[in-house]
Amino acid sequence: MITNPSPALDALLRDAAIRIDATDARWLLAHAAGRSQTWLFAHARDPAPDGVAARFESLVARRAAGEPVAYLTGVRGFFGLDLAVTPATLIPRPETELLVELALARLPAEHARVVDLGTGSGAVALAIARKRSDAAVLATDASSEALAVARANAQALDVPNVRFAHGDWYAPLDSARFDVIASNPPYIEDADPHLSQGDLRFEPASALSSGADGLDAIRVLAAGAPAHLAPGGWLLIEHGLAQGAAVRALFENAGLVEVATERDLEARDRVTLGRAPGLQRAG
Structure with a gap:
Protein backbone atom coordinates (compact mmCIF):
# COMPACT_ATOMS: atom_id res chain seq x y z
CA MET A 1 0.00 0.00 0.00
CA GLY A 66 -7.62 33.51 18.97
CA GLU A 67 -6.52 31.11 21.71
CA PRO A 68 -3.25 32.36 23.28
CA VAL A 69 -0.04 30.52 22.45
CA ALA A 70 0.79 30.28 26.16
CA TYR A 71 -2.39 28.33 26.85
CA LEU A 72 -1.82 26.09 23.82
CA THR A 73 1.70 25.17 24.90
CA GLY A 74 1.02 25.44 28.65
CA VAL A 75 4.22 27.42 29.21
CA ARG A 76 5.32 31.07 29.27
CA GLY A 77 8.79 32.41 29.96
CA PHE A 78 9.13 35.14 32.59
CA PHE A 79 12.27 36.61 34.18
CA GLY A 80 14.30 33.59 33.07
CA LEU A 81 11.75 31.09 34.41
CA ASP A 82 9.61 28.70 32.37
CA LEU A 83 6.22 28.90 34.06
CA ALA A 84 3.27 26.60 33.56
CA VAL A 85 0.12 28.56 32.77
CA THR A 86 -3.50 27.56 32.37
CA PRO A 87 -6.74 29.41 31.62
CA ALA A 88 -7.08 29.82 35.41
CA THR A 89 -4.08 32.20 35.41
CA LEU A 90 -3.18 35.45 33.73
CA ILE A 91 -0.44 35.02 31.14
CA PRO A 92 2.77 36.64 32.47
CA ARG A 93 3.91 39.51 30.27
CA PRO A 94 7.36 41.03 29.74
CA GLU A 95 6.32 44.44 31.10
CA THR A 96 5.65 42.88 34.51
CA GLU A 97 9.37 42.14 34.80
CA LEU A 98 9.75 45.85 35.70
CA LEU A 99 7.68 45.20 38.83
CA VAL A 100 10.10 42.42 39.82
CA GLU A 101 13.19 44.56 39.17
CA LEU A 102 11.85 47.46 41.22
CA ALA A 103 10.84 45.16 44.08
CA LEU A 104 14.25 43.47 44.18
CA ALA A 105 15.97 46.85 44.33
CA ARG A 106 14.00 47.77 47.47
CA LEU A 107 14.48 44.64 49.55
CA PRO A 108 16.56 44.78 52.73
CA ALA A 109 20.05 43.33 52.42
CA GLU A 110 19.11 40.14 54.27
CA HIS A 111 16.08 38.10 55.29
CA ALA A 112 13.54 40.19 53.39
CA ARG A 113 9.82 39.62 53.89
CA VAL A 114 7.83 39.85 50.65
CA VAL A 115 4.23 39.26 49.67
CA ASP A 116 2.89 38.99 46.12
CA LEU A 117 -0.85 39.69 46.22
CA GLY A 118 -2.85 38.06 43.43
CA THR A 119 0.02 35.83 42.35
CA GLY A 120 -1.70 33.96 39.50
CA SER A 121 0.88 31.57 38.04
CA GLY A 122 3.34 32.69 40.73
CA ALA A 123 5.41 34.74 38.28
CA VAL A 124 6.32 37.70 40.49
CA ALA A 125 6.73 35.73 43.71
CA LEU A 126 8.87 33.03 42.10
CA ALA A 127 11.06 35.52 40.23
CA ILE A 128 11.80 37.41 43.46
CA ALA A 129 12.32 34.22 45.47
CA ARG A 130 14.69 32.76 42.87
CA LYS A 131 16.84 35.92 42.88
CA ARG A 132 16.78 36.23 46.68
CA SER A 133 16.97 32.77 48.19
CA ASP A 134 17.22 34.31 51.69
CA ALA A 135 13.88 36.09 51.31
CA ALA A 136 10.68 34.75 52.85
CA VAL A 137 8.08 35.17 50.11
CA LEU A 138 4.33 34.75 50.51
CA ALA A 139 2.08 34.45 47.45
CA THR A 140 -1.68 34.85 47.73
CA ASP A 141 -4.61 34.53 45.36
CA ALA A 142 -8.37 34.43 45.64
CA SER A 143 -8.45 31.64 43.04
CA SER A 144 -7.67 28.18 44.37
CA GLU A 145 -7.12 27.02 40.78
CA ALA A 146 -4.48 29.70 40.21
CA LEU A 147 -2.78 28.86 43.51
CA ALA A 148 -2.54 25.21 42.45
CA VAL A 149 -0.68 26.30 39.30
CA ALA A 150 1.63 28.58 41.33
CA ARG A 151 2.41 25.80 43.82
CA ALA A 152 3.19 23.41 40.98
CA ASN A 153 5.51 25.99 39.43
CA ALA A 154 7.36 26.46 42.72
CA GLN A 155 7.86 22.71 43.00
CA ALA A 156 8.90 22.25 39.37
CA LEU A 157 11.39 25.13 39.57
CA ASP A 158 12.67 24.04 43.00
CA VAL A 159 12.00 27.39 44.67
CA PRO A 160 11.52 26.44 48.34
CA ASN A 161 11.31 29.90 49.93
CA VAL A 162 7.75 30.66 48.80
CA ARG A 163 4.60 29.98 50.84
CA PHE A 164 1.09 30.16 49.45
CA ALA A 165 -2.16 31.37 50.99
CA HIS A 166 -5.69 31.39 49.63
CA GLY A 167 -7.72 34.58 49.97
CA ASP A 168 -8.61 37.97 48.57
CA TRP A 169 -5.85 40.60 48.76
CA TYR A 170 -4.94 41.26 52.42
CA ALA A 171 -7.40 38.77 53.93
CA PRO A 172 -4.88 35.90 54.38
CA LEU A 173 -2.20 38.09 55.99
CA ASP A 174 -3.66 38.53 59.49
CA SER A 175 -1.35 41.03 61.24
CA ALA A 176 1.82 40.18 59.30
CA ARG A 177 3.99 43.01 57.99
CA PHE A 178 6.33 42.96 55.01
CA ASP A 179 9.29 44.84 53.63
CA VAL A 180 7.78 44.74 50.14
CA ILE A 181 4.20 44.28 48.99
CA ALA A 182 4.06 43.70 45.23
CA SER A 183 1.03 43.18 43.06
CA ASN A 184 -0.04 43.01 39.44
CA PRO A 185 -3.78 43.34 40.07
CA PRO A 186 -6.63 43.64 37.56
CA TYR A 187 -6.72 47.23 36.31
CA ILE A 188 -8.71 47.30 33.06
CA GLU A 189 -12.04 49.16 32.99
CA ASP A 190 -15.01 46.77 33.00
CA ALA A 191 -16.37 48.26 29.75
CA ASP A 192 -13.05 48.30 27.90
CA PRO A 193 -13.65 46.79 24.42
CA HIS A 194 -10.20 45.14 24.48
CA LEU A 195 -11.60 42.57 26.93
CA SER A 196 -13.55 41.02 24.05
CA GLN A 197 -10.63 41.03 21.64
CA GLY A 198 -7.51 38.94 21.05
CA ASP A 199 -5.87 36.92 23.81
CA LEU A 200 -7.79 38.74 26.55
CA ARG A 201 -10.98 36.88 25.60
CA PHE A 202 -9.43 33.68 26.95
CA GLU A 203 -7.86 34.98 30.17
CA PRO A 204 -9.71 35.01 33.51
CA ALA A 205 -11.86 38.13 33.74
CA SER A 206 -11.21 38.42 37.47
CA ALA A 207 -7.49 38.92 36.73
CA LEU A 208 -8.10 41.61 34.12
CA SER A 209 -10.87 44.08 34.95
CA SER A 210 -11.68 45.93 38.16
CA GLY A 211 -14.62 48.31 38.19
CA ALA A 212 -15.80 51.19 36.05
CA ASP A 213 -12.42 52.93 36.13
CA GLY A 214 -10.26 49.84 36.56
CA LEU A 215 -9.06 50.99 39.98
CA ASP A 216 -11.24 49.04 42.42
CA ALA A 217 -8.55 46.50 43.33
CA ILE A 218 -5.83 49.16 43.49
CA ARG A 219 -7.96 51.18 45.93
CA VAL A 220 -8.09 48.16 48.25
CA LEU A 221 -4.36 47.56 47.90
CA ALA A 222 -3.38 51.16 48.58
CA ALA A 223 -5.72 51.61 51.53
CA GLY A 224 -4.67 48.37 53.21
CA ALA A 225 -0.92 48.72 52.70
CA PRO A 226 -0.07 50.76 55.84
CA ALA A 227 -1.39 47.99 58.10
CA HIS A 228 0.85 45.42 56.42
CA LEU A 229 4.05 47.31 55.64
CA ALA A 230 7.00 47.28 58.01
CA PRO A 231 8.46 50.74 58.77
CA GLY A 232 10.06 51.96 55.57
CA GLY A 233 8.55 49.10 53.57
CA TRP A 234 7.45 49.51 49.98
CA LEU A 235 4.20 48.99 48.08
CA LEU A 236 4.63 48.42 44.33
CA ILE A 237 1.68 48.01 41.97
CA GLU A 238 1.54 47.51 38.21
CA HIS A 239 -1.24 49.43 36.46
CA GLY A 240 -2.46 50.79 33.13
CA LEU A 241 -0.62 53.41 31.11
CA ALA A 242 -3.21 56.13 31.82
CA GLN A 243 -3.56 55.44 35.54
CA GLY A 244 -0.31 56.79 36.98
CA ALA A 245 -1.70 60.03 38.39
CA ALA A 246 -4.75 58.34 39.93
CA VAL A 247 -2.66 55.60 41.54
CA ARG A 248 -0.17 58.12 42.95
CA ALA A 249 -3.08 59.98 44.54
CA LEU A 250 -4.35 56.75 46.14
CA PHE A 251 -0.89 56.02 47.54
CA GLU A 252 -0.52 59.52 48.96
CA ASN A 253 -4.02 59.43 50.50
CA ALA A 254 -2.99 56.20 52.24
CA GLY A 255 -0.07 58.02 53.87
CA LEU A 256 2.74 56.58 51.77
CA VAL A 257 5.77 58.74 51.01
CA GLU A 258 8.32 58.93 48.18
CA VAL A 259 5.49 58.07 45.80
CA ALA A 260 6.56 57.80 42.16
CA THR A 261 5.59 56.13 38.92
CA GLU A 262 8.15 54.21 36.88
CA ARG A 263 7.87 53.77 33.11
CA ASP A 264 8.43 50.64 31.05
CA LEU A 265 10.76 50.25 28.07
CA GLU A 266 8.19 51.93 25.83
CA ALA A 267 8.09 54.99 28.14
CA ARG A 268 4.58 54.19 29.41
CA ASP A 269 3.52 54.55 33.04
CA ARG A 270 3.68 51.00 34.38
CA VAL A 271 4.47 50.67 38.12
CA THR A 272 3.69 53.05 40.98
CA LEU A 273 5.54 52.67 44.26
CA GLY A 274 5.46 54.28 47.66
CA ARG A 275 7.10 53.79 51.03
CA ALA A 276 5.66 53.54 54.51
CA PRO A 277 7.04 56.22 56.87
CA GLY A 278 9.99 55.16 59.02
CA LEU A 279 13.35 53.57 58.38
CA GLN A 280 13.53 50.28 56.54
CA ARG A 281 15.61 47.71 58.36
CA ALA A 282 19.02 47.03 56.87
CA GLY A 283 18.73 43.27 57.18
Missing part, protein backbone atom coordinates in the same frame (compact mmCIF):
# COMPACT_ATOMS: atom_id res chain seq x y z
CA ILE A 2 1.33 3.41 -0.96
CA THR A 3 1.13 6.06 1.74
CA ASN A 4 1.54 9.79 1.34
CA PRO A 5 4.87 11.02 2.71
CA SER A 6 4.77 13.35 5.67
CA PRO A 7 5.20 17.00 4.70
CA ALA A 8 8.50 18.64 5.53
CA LEU A 9 8.61 20.69 8.71
CA ASP A 10 9.39 23.91 6.82
CA ALA A 11 6.41 23.30 4.54
CA LEU A 12 4.15 23.02 7.57
CA LEU A 13 5.52 26.33 8.83
CA ARG A 14 5.01 28.08 5.49
CA ASP A 15 1.41 26.93 5.27
CA ALA A 16 0.69 27.91 8.88
CA ALA A 17 2.23 31.38 8.46
CA ILE A 18 -0.57 32.21 6.02
CA ARG A 19 -3.08 31.78 8.84
CA ILE A 20 -1.21 32.83 11.99
CA ASP A 21 1.88 34.79 12.98
CA ALA A 22 5.08 33.05 11.84
CA THR A 23 6.67 33.27 15.29
CA ASP A 24 3.59 31.69 16.86
CA ALA A 25 3.74 28.95 14.24
CA ARG A 26 7.34 28.09 15.16
CA TRP A 27 6.47 27.87 18.86
CA LEU A 28 3.49 25.65 18.14
CA LEU A 29 5.35 23.34 15.77
CA ALA A 30 8.16 22.89 18.28
CA HIS A 31 5.55 22.08 20.91
CA ALA A 32 3.75 19.64 18.61
CA ALA A 33 7.05 17.89 17.88
CA GLY A 34 8.18 17.93 21.50
CA ARG A 35 11.43 19.57 20.39
CA SER A 36 13.24 22.90 20.73
CA GLN A 37 13.15 25.62 18.10
CA THR A 38 16.87 25.02 17.56
CA TRP A 39 16.08 21.41 16.63
CA LEU A 40 13.31 22.66 14.35
CA PHE A 41 15.73 24.92 12.49
CA ALA A 42 18.32 22.16 12.10
CA HIS A 43 15.73 19.69 10.77
CA ALA A 44 13.59 22.12 8.75
CA ARG A 45 13.62 20.01 5.57
CA ASP A 46 13.01 16.70 7.32
CA PRO A 47 9.61 15.02 7.05
CA ALA A 48 7.43 15.69 10.06
CA PRO A 49 7.57 12.81 12.57
CA ASP A 50 4.49 10.65 12.89
CA GLY A 51 1.52 12.51 14.36
CA VAL A 52 3.20 15.92 14.38
CA ALA A 53 1.35 17.33 11.37
CA ALA A 54 -2.05 16.49 12.83
CA ARG A 55 -1.17 17.88 16.27
CA PHE A 56 0.23 21.01 14.69
CA GLU A 57 -2.87 21.55 12.53
CA SER A 58 -5.07 21.36 15.64
CA LEU A 59 -2.92 23.94 17.43
CA VAL A 60 -2.86 26.26 14.40
CA ALA A 61 -6.65 26.13 14.11
CA ARG A 62 -7.04 27.02 17.79
CA ARG A 63 -4.53 29.86 17.49
CA ALA A 64 -6.29 31.17 14.38
CA ALA A 65 -9.46 31.29 16.50
